[in-house]
Amino acid sequence: xxxxxxxxxxxxxxxxxxxxxxxxxxxxxxxxxxxxxxxxxxxxxxxxxxxxxxxxxxxxxxxxxxxxxxxxxxxxxxxxxxxxxxxxxxxxxxxxxxxxxxxxxxxxxxxxxxxxxxxxxxxxxxxxxxxxxxxxxxxxxxxxxxxxxxxxxxxxxxxxxxxxxxxxxxxxxxxxxxxxxxxxxxxxxxxxxxxxxxxxxxxxxxxxxxxxxxxxxxxxxxxxxxxxxxxxxxxxxxxxxxxxxxxxxxxxxxxxxxxxxxxxxxxxxxxxxxxxxxxxxxxxxxxxxxxxxxxxxxxxxxxxxxxxxxxx
Numbered sequence: 685x686x687x688x689x690x691x692x693x694x695x696x697x698x699x700x701x702x703x704x705x706x707x708x709x710x711x712x713x714x715x716x717x718x719x720x721x722x723x724x725x726x727x728x729x730x731x732x733x734x735x736x737x738x739x740x741x742x743x744x745x746x747x748x749x750x751x752x753x754x755x756x757x758x759x760x761x762x763x764x765x766x767x768x769x770x771x772x773x774x775x776x777x778x779x780x781x782x783x784x785x786x787x788x789x790x791x792x793x794x795x796x797x798x799x800x801x802x803x804x805x806x807x808x809x810x811x812x813x814x815x816x817x818x819x820x821x822x823x824x825x826x827x828x829x830x831x832x833x834x835x836x837x838x839x840x841x842x843x844x845x846x847x848x849x850x851x852x853x854x855x856x857x858x859x860x861x862x863x864x865x866x867x868x869x870x871x872x873x874x875x876x877x878x879x880x881x882x883x884x885x886x887x888x889x890x891x892x893x894x895x896x897x898x899x900x901x902x903x904x905x906x907x908x909x910x911x912x913x914x915x916x917x918x919x920x921x922x923x924x925x926x927x928x929x930x931x932x933x934x935x936x937x938x939x940x941x942x943x944x945x946x947x948x949x950x951x952x953x954x955x956x957x958x959x960x961x962x963x964x965x966x967x968x969x970x971x972x973x974x975x976x977x978x979x980x981x982x983x984x985x986x987x988x989x990x991x992x993x994x995x996x
Contacts, residue, residue, distance in 0.1 A: 825869050
């Protein structure tokens with residue numbers, strides 16, 4: 685079975701070096717003969733075995749003798765491990781394609797080599813938290829869909845987080861597809877130590893909420909996120925906040941008073957604290973009936989969990 689390993693190794697090397705192509709061809713012939721229960725006529729398996737034993741012999745003759753005696757067992761073991769590793773790679777690639785993660789839509793903490801292709805897709809909170817994890821509820825935050833829906837989706841997002849913005853088209857598709865069969869709730873998780881003035885925009889959205897304009901304001905904050913996340917001074921950010929309020933037809937006297945009073949400061953803080961208690965360490969984080977998705981995962985990842993919850 686050493687020919688199978690030789691075939692894989694020489695085939696890979698043959699891609700980069702023409703000198704290995706005859707060896708790859710010879711390994712293929714050897715494997716073909718072995719799988720048809722015939723002896724390898726090329727002698728490649730014997731040469732590979734001799735080469736391996738010879739290298740081990742230089743280090744430890746006793747180990748070399750042991751390996752020589754059980755060489756076929758070692759060969760089979762390596763082949764089995766190779767098949768298992770390839771299986772996990774294919775499984776991980778399949779899940780990454782479907783759900784943006786190696787292990788499925790809800791697995792976010794495990795190592796996934798495919799993450800190197802695009803990096804982590806969430807804004808991570810710098811300060812780590814510990815303690816008992818508590819599943820969050822909707823509190824009194826704004827929602828879309830039905831209040832009594834069987835599936836409740838709670839998003840902890842930050843208006844200055846590019847990944848929260850990236851997730852919005854997915855959220856819109858979910859709302860359009862599932863309608864009143866879900867309840868979508870947005871809760872604030874401003875990461876001010878990365879995105880300055882994130883709390884300010886969250887408070888402004890709260891002021892829009894009391895005039896029944898939250899979702900319009902919410903949409904515009906994400907649409908113009910380049911301003912929300914800019915390094916401009918307070919004046920620039922306040923001008924932006926006021927302009928969006930004006931464009932959405934808010935009572936500007938009421939809105940300005942609300943903003944000046946920082947009426948929703950504690951509400952935003954409460955959302956953030958609840959997020960910490962729920963184990964949120966980055967935005968966006970979604971809880972679908974308590975099941976977690978971190979980052980703007982593909983639509984399929986959300987659909988899989990929602991459909992499972994609706995079927996219960």
